[in-house]
Amino acid sequence: MLKFAARSRKPWLRRMRGRIQTWWQRTMNQPGSADRVARGAALGFFIGWLPLVGVQMGLSFGLCTIARASFIASLPGVWLSNPVTMVPMYFFINRVGAHVVGKAITWQEMENIWRHVSTLGIMDGTRYLFVETASVTAAMFVGGAIIGLINAAIVYPIVVRLVHRYQQHWAARRNHWRGRTRQAAASSDATQHAAETKADNNDPPNQVA
Numbered sequence: 001m002l003k004f005a006a007r008s009r010k011p012w013l014r015r016m017r018g019r020i021q022t023w024w025q026r027t028m029n030q031p032g033s034a035d036r037v038a039r040g041a042a043l044g045f046f047i048g049w050l051p052l053v054g055v056q057m058g059l060s061f062g063l064c065t066i067a068r069a070s071f072i073a074s075l076p077g078v079w080l081s082n083p084v085t086m087v088p089m090y091f092f093i094n095r096v097g098a099h100v101v102g103k104a105i106t107w108q109e110m111e112n113i114w115r116h117v118s119t120l121g122i123m124d125g126t127r128y129l130f131v132e133t134a135s136v137t138a139a140m141f142v143g144g145a146i147i148g149l150i151n152a153a154i155v156y157p158i159v160v161r162l163v164h165r166y167q168q169h170w171a172a173r174r175n176h177w178r179g180r181t182r183q184a185a186a187s188s189d190a191t192q193h194a195a196e197t198k199a200d201n202n203d204p205p206n207q208v209a
Contacts (some may be wrong), residue, residue, distance in 0.1 A: 033070075034163035040070030040155040044077025046148035051090055051129075051140040054122060056081070077155070087114055093143030094136060102139025162207075 047060050060078045081089055084157040091110045099106035105113075113133060117125045129137045 008041055030135070034160045034167070036068060037070045037073045037163050038159040039067055040064050040073030040154045041077060041159045042152035043067065043069055043081065044074030045151040045155050046077070046145075047074070048077040049089065049093060049144040049148035049151065051093070051137065051144055053081075053086070053117075053125075063152065073159070074191035077151070090114070090140055093147055094140045095143065096146055097139035097141065097143025100139075100142045102142065103135040105136055 008203055011099060043063050044060055047056050047063070050056070052059060056078050060074045061071055063069070064074055087107075087110055089107075091107055094102075094110065113129075113136065120128060
């Protein structure tokens, strides 16, 4: 039973992997795809630093649609902030933003705030952040915008270069395989022609009655 189940999954996994690879290659090799993918990655890393728990994915999708950027490319940056990294990131952007506006807090205070927010619903948690701890939240937004813009400015040219290299790599591979296909076809034609010539030479001459 276990062997049968494992065999039955393999074709489905292969088909899915093949479809993902085909979609990814088409996306990466379309005209202007480097700029579109880089815009998506830059937007993702900008949004990932904003203290917008629970709405980052929706915001990323909306901004990528408006900017005609790749939503898939934005996901690594959006997922940068998660339950594991959230407190360190928000503590850092609070300290950065507090130099401009709002209030800086200690690590323990940040942990207490997010521990309390995690026990509240979406509406109550939002009200708590924007009303009862408004000065802290303001500092986080300013700090997150500053760090996010810096990250976006760094990520964009790097991704453009990587996508261009990816396109050049696949173009070289396509040209290589096209050349091998042409050589194989030419070799096949030459072999067939040689065989036909040999057969004609081996035919007995016609005798004149």
